[in-house]
Amino acid sequence: MGGILVCGYILLLASRDHLGFYTHPRYHQFAIIISIVGIALFLIDIMLQFKSRQSLNGSVFNLRRVKVSSYLAIIILTIGYTLPPKTLSPSSLAQRENPAIIEAESRCEIPKPTENSSTISINRWKTAINSCKQASYFDNKDITITGFVSNDLLKNYGYDYFYIARYVISCCAVDSVPVKIIVEKRFSVDYPDGTWLIVKGKLSQKVINGQAEYVITQPNITKISQPKYPYELMGI
Structure with missing residues (x-):
């Protein structure tokens, strides 16, 4: 039974x-x-x-x-x-933190949309950023990504930033890996954890907690409903 x-x-x-x-x-x-x-x-x-x-x-x-x-x-x-089905929560980001990709040789290039797509995933952006060892290569590059808000991991940074994140899967939710990029916070609006957004802005490398990080600055933010397929797919 x-x-x-x-x-x-x-x-x-x-x-x-x-x-x-x-x-x-x-x-x-x-x-x-x-x-x-x-x-x-x-x-x-x-x-x-x-x-x-x-x-x-x-x-x-x-x-x-x-x-x-x-x-x-x-x-x-x-x-x-x-019980209604639920996706992995923002609180799981810390437990599922993914290591930075280490390439034998630096490869710097702007990611492009895959075939039959007009958007670039967080996964492709983060892979491109981690693969490039040239400082400030992505400064002032336009970026548009979709994901959910996670504030908890940035409490030590103050209240000027939040993460826009997405889980990437190759098979199922069990093997999911979080991918995230820091966003400059707009003080006029405070989005709670789990809120889905489309974020458009420019990348800028800043030192946060003693480490160089790319941050989406001058963000233009649109709140959306959770996508039909909330996870990004490995390699897309």
């Missing part, structure tokens, strides 16, 4: 177009097929167990023989049906 509930939940997420909260889009069809096959196999297994028990002792299935832990597992899985 637990297996059927798990497979059914995956199909429910697929029907509501919520699988993007957990897995890479290229695995959605695979997850649907496996869930359908899984339900069929579990039902066959249940029927075979009923027949086996009846042939051995002539008795039918007795609920009193089911372990308490099995009931608890089914209750927990059932509760999952009622």
